[in-house]
Amino acid sequence: MLVLNRAIPNQRRRMILNQLKAALIGIGGFGKSHTAMISKLASEGIISCAAFCEPNADKFEKERDILQSLGAQHYTDYRDMLKHPDLDFVIIATPIPLHKRMCIDALEQGVPVLLEKPPAVAIEDLDAMIEVQQRIGQPVAVNFQNTSSQSFLQLLQSIREGRIGKVASVVAVGMWKRTQQYYERNNWAGTLRYNGEYVLDGSMCNALSHLWQNSLLAAGAGDPEQAQPQWIEAELYKGHPIESEDTVCAKIRSKNGVLVHMYTTLCNENNDTPYIKVIGDKGELQWNYDQSLRLTDGEGKIHNFEFEKEDLMRNMYMNLIRRIRGEETKLFCDLAACRNFVLTANGAFTSSGLVHPIPEGALDIASDETTVTTAIKGIRELVKEASEKQQLFSETAVQWAVRTQRVDLRDYRQLQLG
Ligand SMILES: NC(=O)c1ccc[n+]([C@@H]2O[C@H](COP(=O)([O-])OP(=O)(O)OC[C@H]3O[C@@H](n4cnc5c(N)ncnc54)[C@H](O)[C@@H]3O)[C@@H](O)[C@H]2O)c1
Known part of the structure; x- marks a missing residue:
């Protein structure tokens, strides 16, 4: 059994636990549900939260405080956030018209994505995103959680x-x-x-x-x-x-x-x-x-x-986490x-x-x-x-x-x- 030693530095503890570092873009609206899920998975030691991006953080004090209490750094521009040195995946929970740009920018930084549905609404936008995803090879899971x-x-x-x-x-x-x-x-x-x-x-x-x-x-x-x-x-x-x-x-x-x-x-x-x-x-x-x-x-x-009763959003997180760790080959919804x-x-x-x-x-x-x-x-x-x-x-x-x-x-x- 693995016994955690408090003296082990954080980065090494993360490596031992294979604990991925998440970042969230958009903490209000449905981002509140993502904040709650990140907090839950962090409390279970499955992930940690490195960063979040929200231009209107004062409107969402509760979520901002939760994420900051997890040690996440606050950004107001997601492009700055994507330069954070070690992000393992990013969750995009922003308005629909922002999905394409944010998803492509994350992929181009080599960061896997959990993207809110719909991934895009115009077929040419989705096709452009698929092209980048396939070229770069990082996974994008779309949060159609009912899948x-x-x-x-x-x-x-x-x-x-x-x-x-x-x-x-x-x-x-x-x-x-x-x-x-x-x-x-x-x-x-x-x-x-x-x-x-x-x-x-x-x-x-x-x-x-x-x-x-x-x-x-x-x-x-x-x-x-x-x-x-x-x-x-x-x-x-x-x-x-x-x-x-x-x-x-x-x-x-x-x-x-x-x-x-x-x-x-x-x-x-x-x-x-x-x-x-x-x-x-x-x-x-x-x-x-x-x-x-x-x-x-x-x-x-x-x-x-x-x-049995199940938490569908948790399913989506765990599926992507396993995919990133190489324990799973298929996403529920790419x-x-x-x-x-x-x-x-x-x-x-x-x-x-x-x-x-x-x-x-x-x-x-x-x-x-x-x-x-x-x-x-x-x-x-x-x-x-x-x-x-x-x-x-x-x-x-x-x-x-x-x-x-x-x-x-x-x-x-x-x-x-x-
Ligand atoms: N999976 C589900 O069941 C489910 C349910 C509800 C909503 N959604 C999806 O979630 C997404 C967000 O919807 P919403 O109603 O919460 O939208 P919203 O307009 O309320 O925005 C969500 C958050 O994004 C932030 N935001 C806006 N511009 C930003 C930027 N440039 N950078 C960073 N953050 C920014 C907003 O300030 C807000 O906090 C949509 O794609 C929606 O379809 C999914």
Whole structure:
């Protein structure tokens, strides 16, 4: 057993423990969750924290104090921070339009990255990041933490084992409620571009992006090559007074012939549990965001899988840490594994042309002393009907729906906004 001697200098203790030095860029917003995870892993002796970068640290005193108590040095410019002599990996938890530059700069300093999702929103940006990552060879893990759960991995394995026969389609539904307050949380929420960079913030590229990512992984049973999107028809709508979408339905054909139907909205009355159904010729699997998984076999018998509770963010950290230490070869979600998602999202914008505003008469808008809530009238019934029949909204009787174009994605290399 290893007994730690307090007299051993810090650097040597780190080497004995193989304790990696982390640095965090962005400590507010979701960076607060990263601060908590870094603090937890540091208290367990798994990592230490060398540095953090935050231009607005006075706004996040609690996180600043936690990180400084771990001995982390505070920077206000991430490029200065990247010159720190011994960083083992950097976590990037900043606004979406900053991801590409920060990730490439970290890689060019030879530093592995844990990058918040979405890695980028324009396919040309993601491709540039993949090119640098592959050239430099340092790992980039994308924090699509739902890719790491036992339940989701079991879903993929069950598909591969043929437990539902040949997969014909994937249907995913994500219906959440987001108020005006949500759109006021930062200055890029709900925008298409911010400071000249693409953001495409909405149900697809941000709030429910985990559902899109996992659905496209499920379409290929975990093999992105199989799930490459060939074409897409998508309808983008907005109920909130924003630039980007808050409601999307889409039909996607993947390379292996699987048809994917996606329905995501932030204009629901409540937060329903998002789910993905994978439909085969001998049964059906349903994976839910609460990490439950159900198999319905060809005879209609139901089998519920059991899983232990797990911390998905911890999974993502440990996976990258093991990868850096050489104990693991595969990341749960690398940059290349996000390409189908980003391509699909770009195709969805091109297909829809515009983000179509939903007429006020079709909305329930309620105000209280704190915020304004916008819901689409009858959205649950509409999504239920459309998802069961695998239809786009424009193929149902709903008045406000707009028919859109099919877009070929086989040679699509640059985001084209309508
Ligand atoms: N994995 C998840 O479940 C999950 C959940 C929520 C958000 N996110 C992602 O986290 C990322 C951040 O989202 P957010 O809502 O926290 O954003 P945010 O706008 O609140 O910013 C996060 C932090 O980055 C800091 N920041 C801004 N510019 C910076 C710069 N140049 N250098 C250093 N720090 C800078 C901000 O001051 C803030 O502290 C996004 O990619 C978002 O999609 C992921």
